Amino acid sequence: MKTARLLAGAAALAVAASLSACGGSDDKGNENGKGDGGRTTIDVWLMRDSVSEAFQKDFEKDFEAKNPTIDAKIQIQEWNGIGQKITAALASNDAPDVIEVGNTQVAQYAASGGVKDLSDKVEELGGGDWIPGLAEPGKVDGKQYGIPYYAANRVVIYRTDLYEKAGIKQPPTTREEWLAATKKLNTGKQQGIYLPGQNWYTLAGMIWDEGGDLAVQEGETWKGALDTPEALAGMDFYKELQALGKGPKDSDEAEPPQVGVVAKGDVAQVIAVPGGAKLIEEENPELKGKLGFFPIPGKSADKPGAVFTGGSDLIIPEASGNQDEAYTFIKALSGDEWQKKLATTMSYVPNKKSLASVLEADPGASAMAKGATNGRATPNSPQWAAVEANNPIKEFMTQVLTGADPKKAGATATESISKALGG
Numbered sequence: 001m002k003t004a005r006l007l008a009g010a011a012a013l014a015v016a017a018s019l020s021a022c023g024g025s026d027d028k029g030n031e032n033g034k035g036d037g038g039r040t041t042i043d044v045w046l047m048r049d050s051v052s053e054a055f056q057k058d059f060e061k062d063f064e065a066k067n068p069t070i071d072a073k074i075q076i077q078e079w080n081g082i083g084q085k086i087t088a089a090l091a092s093n094d095a096p097d098v099i100e101v102g103n104t105q106v107a108q109y110a111a112s113g114g115v116k117d118l119s120d121k122v123e124e125l126g127g128g129d130w131i132p133g134l135a136e137p138g139k140v141d142g143k144q145y146g147i148p149y150y151a152a153n154r155v156v157i158y159r160t161d162l163y164e165k166a167g168i169k170q171p172p173t174t175r176e177e178w179l180a181a182t183k184k185l186n187t188g189k190q191q192g193i194y195l196p197g198q199n200w201y202t203l204a205g206m207i208w209d210e211g212g213d214l215a216v217q218e219g220e221t222w223k224g225a226l227d228t229p230e231a232l233a234g235m236d237f238y239k240e241l242q243a244l245g246k247g248p249k250d251s252d253e254a255e256p257p258q259v260g261v262v263a264k265g266d267v268a269q270v271i272a273v274p275g276g277a278k279l280i281e282e283e284n285p286e287l288k289g290k291l292g293f294f295p296i297p298g299k300s301a302d303k304p305g306a307v308f309t310g311g312s313d314l315i316i317p318e319a320s321g322n323q324d325e326a327y328t329f330i331k332a333l334s335g336d337e338w339q340k341k342l343a344t345t346m347s348y349v350p351n352k353k354s355l356a357s358v359l360e361a362d363p364g365a366s367a368m369a370k371g372a373t374n375g376r377a378t379p380n381s382p383q384w385a386a387v388e389a390n391n392p393i394k395e396f397m398t399q400v401l402t403g404a405d406p407k408k409a410g411a412t413a414t415e416s417i418s419k420a421l422g423g
Contacts, residue, residue: 041071042097042325045086048078050100050150050312055345063332070325083108090114095317097326103137103313104377104384106146111382116316116323119144125334129352133309133375140380146313147334148351150342153307153375154202154271155367157280160292162190162268171294173301175237179244185268186244193269194261195242197249197401198394201308202271202296207234208306208376209299214393215379215417222381224417226396227410235400235410242401249401252394259283271296274347274364293364295371309375311349343369383421392416 051059056074063072075096077085083105089095090112101109109115122144127135130148138146158171166185172178186192195202204214212230215222225231242249245267248256253272262270263283270276277291295304314334316326332338339350340358347365349372350358356369378384387393396413400406 039069039071040322040325041073042320042322042329044072044074044098044329045077045096046074046100047082047312048076050346051342052345055342058341059333059338063329066332067325067328070328072329087112090317090319093319095319097316097320097322098329099315099317100149100312101146101315103134103146103148103151103309103311104380106138106313106315107140107380108382108385109315110140110143110145114318115145116318116320117143117145118147118316118327121147121327121331125331126336126352129354131309131349131351131353131372131375133307133372133377134311134313134351137377137380138313146315147330149312149314149334150339150346150351151309151311151349151372151375152273153309153349153368153372154273155293155295155364155371156269156297157262157272157274157277157364158269158292158294159267159287159290161290163292166268171292172297173294174297175299175305178297179240182241182244182269189266191245191247191267193241193245193271194247194258194267195238195245195271196247196252196258197242198252198397199271200252200391200393200397203234203238203393203397204308204378205296205306205376206237207231210234213379215381215384215387215421217379217381221423222379222383222418222421223423224392224414224421226393226413226417227407232406232410235397235406238397239401250398263287274368277364293367295367298374304371304374306374306376307371309349309372309377379421381421386420387417390416390420392420 060072060074064070086099086101086109090109091114125147131151133153134148134151138144138148162185168181168184172181182192207213207230210230210233212228212234213225216225258270258272259276259279260283261267263280265284265287274293280291281288296307298305314330316323316330320326334351336355339352339355342348343350343355343358347362349369350356353373356373359365359369392413396409399409
């Protein structure tokens, strides 16, 4: 959904207090945001950890120098509780002018009718080059509401020393090579890979590689799709890979925290965002310099495996009184110059495929960017959050990994997903 799914969020803010901070004006301006000297003040909500303090200051200085009639007021928001806060803002008459939202939340907000359609800006913004995991969820019913901002996705973090010891000279680029390498690494107490049984984001990528999906839209209705041959093929590969380690079959990455498991020193590979390597090294300093990265392999060497792309899009509320100025802000922040700076500063994937090379000096971020070229998002239904609330995908995975009939387990999960989506 958003980077908060990949990284930890922070404390929630009260809606009443937060709404008092939004709007298209400041203390010096009038209700239309016009301040002294004819400058237009725009209020922008960006999320915690999407930019550093230094980046924010540099961007604001450059933006206002190039746009002297616009005064951009950036307010950093917390991920926890942000959904309720944004929903309330979109329904008000005093919304901010630009809001950063989780990429898979765009459909939910667009369904309210409170988000501006930016389809006529796609070509000007270079939309043909956007990474799909941000562009696709930003597009609802053929209209582009969300402009891709930045992304993050999982890669394989591996022990370079254990690879060398096993005689594996280079990271695998295909599923077949990956399985062969993992089998070599899975010896004695050493786990070839630590893969929890309910890592459903990783499963989603394997299903997408097979041509399937978690749910599909039929007309106006969304239905689950875990009982299709494609979804079952993806689950079959997941099961084969998961068996080459000692990951629990009935829990996800958080229980137990997989960073702690890998830090013990007997795990050769784990699937995580690149930042996980730093956390592993913090727990076990002896592993410093021994961790490498590669994109999750796909079915062929010419294309990495599909990955769930977390990250953010930028939207303009319909209630904004300064939509032209808001678009000018978005155009700058999502443009190549500042995307390159954001990527190198924050180790995020930039919003365009052609910009991935800017991260070549950062091995983890570079692997992440390569994987993002085949990034996807969860089904673009406004009700998808209802699926994740009880998450029948996790139960489906545990059932298959513990010996249940995949087709029957898939049918049960499919029915649950369909009900959650209103099908």
